Amino acid sequence: MLPRIAPIAPTRIPTAFDDPEFIAELKHDGFRALAYIESGVCRLISRKQIVYKSKPFISLCALLAQLPVRDAILDGELICLDGDGRSQFMELMRRRRQDVCYYAFDLLWLNGVDLRQLPLLDRKAELRKLVHGKPGILYADHLKGAAVELFRVCCAQDLEGIVIKAARGPYSAPRSWLKVINPDYSQHRGRREMFERFQERQHAQQ
Numbered sequence: 001m002l003p004r005i006a007p008i009a010p011t012r013i014p015t016a017f018d019d020p021e022f023i024a025e026l027k028h029d030g031f032r033a034l035a036y037i038e039s040g041v042c043r044l045i046s047r048k049q050i051v052y053k054s055k056p057f058i059s060l061c062a063l064l065a066q067l068p069v070r071d072a073i074l075d076g077e078l079i080c081l082d083g084d085g086r087s088q089f090m091e092l093m094r095r096r097r098q099d100v101c102y103y104a105f106d107l108l109w110l111n112g113v114d115l116r117q118l119p120l121l122d123r124k125a126e127l128r129k130l131v132h133g134k135p136g137i138l139y140a141d142h143l144k145g146a147a148v149e150l151f152r153v154c155c156a157q158d159l160e161g162i163v164i165k166a167a168r169g170p171y172s173a174p175r176s177w178l179k180v181i182n183p184d185y186s187q188h189r190g191r192r193e194m195f196e197r198f199q200e201r202q203h204a205q206q
Contacts, residue, residue: 010179016151023167024147025140028103029087029160030079038071056100063136073109076102105140116171155182
């Protein structure tokens, strides 16, 4: 049986920085999920250990289960993208679309081997080979030592932010993942109120 793993929670910092020992990835706006693949079955599990069971996620699980592995644990984000490649959080939350993607940014376990103590770039290299070209799965590419420019582009395109990670860090290292959030990201405006209204409607329908 695969071990349950607590996903790394990136520490928020105020500004991006460039450092050759760190890589930068785009932070898509979605639901964090670890993908547990075992015996031809995939389960998507949230940070709070909740299994995603809605129809779009079940379809995505079927795609992830087709990866050529005996067993694996991937770390990533459930996202919906528009035609310009921008995350649409409310579309995801309201389950309006079936084309949910898995934005994969780490590989923690593969075929009986715990990879968490390997350097991040080694884990990502294995991940890229595993998911490249697979339907429904996006590989989280990265830039090395260029977080400032990536964050500038992120803000210019109204994206949520970036995550800066220690290139050779193990998965468990504290503060090895840092996030920088776009302060003007339009989809954050009024989100708390929208989320509260959405929850009220969901409770009323139960």
